[in-house]
Amino acid sequence: MSREGWLMRLLWLPILLVLAGCSIVVPWSLPTGSPAPTGEPAVLPKAGSEGRSVVRLSGQAPTCGRKVEETGFVYAPQRVVTTAQALAGATPSSLAVTTDDGEVYPARVVAFDPDVNAAVLYVPDLPAPPLPIAEEPTGPAQLIGYPKDAEHAVAQPIKIKRTVEAHSQDLYYTHQVTRTVLMLSADSSVAAIGGPLVVPGGTVVGMVFARATQQPADGFALVAEELLPITKDARAATKRVSTRQCEPDRRKPASA
Known part of the structure; x- marks a missing residue:
């Protein structure tokens, strides 16, 4: 060396x-996913044309004691990639994406890789360009x-x-x-x-x-x-897969 x-x-x-x-x-x-610092946030400019391909993720993960609130982006027609940590433990029926113009679409997880920390959602009818x-x-x-x-x-x-x-x-x-x-x-x-x-x-x-x-x-x-292996394999995937359990440090404590 x-x-x-x-x-x-x-x-x-x-x-x-x-x-x-x-x-x-x-x-x-x-x-992971550490909170933003306190104080005045920086004012960032609105995204250009690429912003049409970036979406907000939302959903519920009640056993984890949290909501799903994260960003994802469209990489293929009706397919969105994001982190696996965002979706771990989420209730499948609760997941949705919101586009920059405010349109909301139901979504389902079709790939979930805890090794890479990446997941893919299938979003039928999503018009956003990849x-x-x-x-x-x-x-x-x-x-x-x-x-x-x-x-x-x-x-x-x-x-x-x-x-x-x-x-x-x-x-x-x-x-x-x-x-x-x-x-x-x-x-x-x-x-x-x-x-x-x-x-x-x-x-x-x-x-x-x-x-x-x-x-x-x-x-x-x-x-x-x-990202390429999981995104390539899920380009045509439509079958829902499990979002598995919460991350170990996000599991909701048991009641006394």
């Missing part, structure tokens, strides 16, 4: 990150999605700092997995978990799944190549 490689290992090894049910050696501490997914993770990007209480999709400039290999646990802490993750930074809190990272030309190069608690202007995204 080169001298530079050893220096990087020495710099990163003492610091443990926990995100989306996984541990990774990077210089932040971050639980965004292509590519494998190139470099260059300037925008995070498009719905921060808390946003009525329309917004666009947030994002800097892709580097790519790292995350040696971690699956969503349910049952076995080890390896995921390729983009480390991100922004001028304000990274918003819209589940939103796509879109580069000029309208191509998606990643999907945001967490923000840092100590430094909320930093975030993390799955690279496009992690």
Whole structure:
């Protein structure tokens, strides 16, 4: 190993990150889906044409004691991809997507991968145009999605700092997995978990799944190549699959 490689290992090894049910050696501490920081949120511009392809997810997960409130994006006709953590434990009949113009469509989960932390929904009659997914993770990007209480999709400039290999646990802490993750930074809190990272030309190069608690202007995204296997397999899927149980740290406590 080169001298530079050893220096990087020495710099990163003492610091443990926990995100989306996984541990990774990077210089932040971050639980998945961490809440936005207090204070005045940044005012972000409304998304351009790509915003038509980004949707709000809603539903109920009563056994988890929470609502489903997250962003997803259309990658193929009537197919939406988002994080598995958003849908874990959700009641199937409660799931819906809302487009940027306010139209609501019932949705069903047709793919759910707790290893990658990605899921796909089939949304019959959804007219939103797809965004292509590519494998190139470099260059300037925008995070498009719905921060808390946003009525329309917004666009947030994002800097892709580097790519790292995350040696971690699956969503349910049952076995080890390896995921390729983009480390991100922004001028304000990274918003819209589940939103796509879109580069000029309208191509998606990643999907945001967490923000840092100590430094909320930093975030993390799955690279496009992690999404491609599940999205490809579900392009024509219509059969509902289980959203399984809640994440271990989101299960509703038993009554006394």
